[in-house]
Amino acid sequence: NAGVMQNPRHLVRRRGQEARLRCSPMKGHSHVYWYRQLPEEGLKFMVYLQKENIIDESGMPKERFSAEFPKEGPSILRIQQVVRGDSAAYFCASSPGQGRGNEQFFGPGTRLTVL
Amino acid sequence: GENVEQHPSTLSVQEGDSAVIKCTYSDSASNYFPWYKQELGKGPQLIIDIRSNVGEKKDQRIAVTLNKTAKHFSLHITETQPEDSAVYFCAALNTGTSYGKLTFGQGTILTVHP
Numbered sequence: 001n002a003g004v005m006q007n008p009r010h011l012v013r014r015r016g017q018e019a020r021l022r023c024s025p026m027k028g029h030s031h032v033y034w035y036r037q038l039p040e041e042g043l044k045f046m047v048y049l050q051k052e053n054i055i056d057e058s059g060m061p062k063e064r065f066s067a068e069f070p071k072e073g074p075s076i077l078r079i080q081q082v083v084r085g086d087s088a089a090y091f092c093a094s095s096p097g098q099g100r101g102n103e104q105f106f107g108p109g110t111r112l113t114v115l
Numbered sequence: 116g117e118n119v120e121q122h123p124s125t126l127s128v129q130e131g132d133s134a135v136i137k138c139t140y141s142d143s144a145s146n147y148f149p150w151y152k153q154e155l156g157k158g159p160q161l162i163i164d165i166r167s168n169v170g171e172k173k174d175q176r177i178a179v180t181l182n183k184t185a186k187h188f189s190l191h192i193t194e195t196q197p198e199d200s201a202v203y204f205c206a207a208l209n210t211g212t213s214y215g216k217l218t219f220g221q222g223t224i225l226t227v228h229p
Contacts, residue, residue, distance in 0.1 A: 004158075031215060033217075042221045043159070045215075048215035048216060056216055102147045102149075102164075102208065102210055103164065104149070104161070106160070106161075108157055108158045109158050
């Protein structure tokens with residue numbers, strides 16, 4: 001059973017460009033979470049999605065950031081007009097959402113560098 | 116909202132010694148407490164978790180204790196090995212009102228010297 005998959009693993013963007021981060025949850029998992037980890041800091045919650053629905057986006061910056069989890073395909077975290085402060089590791093986690101649904105399993109992350 | 120404090124920020128032990136990492140949380144309604152291990156360049160790996168209806172849980176060399184009254188929980192690693200070296204994060208969650216929003220501590224860098 002493959003784990004959570006994220007791509008790309010490393011992404012370099014210049015200021016003003018767009019960044020698209022993709023996450024495929026574990027098989028059978030319908031809940032996806034995005035977290036951001038700044039250098040030498042803990043993980044900060046950004047958004048929680050189920051298929052085609054945003055459940056909690058309380059951790060998302062109000063501007064330039066958006067997320068989706070379509071009926072088909074991976075979850076996408078999109079950052080428009082990136083700035084240097086967006087440089088961080090972005091982790092996706094998934095959970096089955098049933099019974100032991102509290103357990104979140106993390107992917108390897110996408111390390112975004114904004115030049 | 117929830118706030119999780121984790122101590123110490125760095126911990127250095129000799130192989131074979133025990134390591135203890137402590138976390139406190141602010142929201143008394145939090146009822147799920149996982150611990151993650153993160154190795155360099157990788158994503159966090161769930162190593163053990165505890166729910167508020169139990170006070171202690173063990174899995175081989177690792178154990179977690181929970182004191183709901185004091186609102187703190189701890190990770191205990193016995194007979195440490197060099198491969199235990201990593202960053203460890205605690206987290207807290209109220210499954211009733213924030214189904215998926217884990218609040219993490221700041222992390223502890225554990226170094227196990229051979």
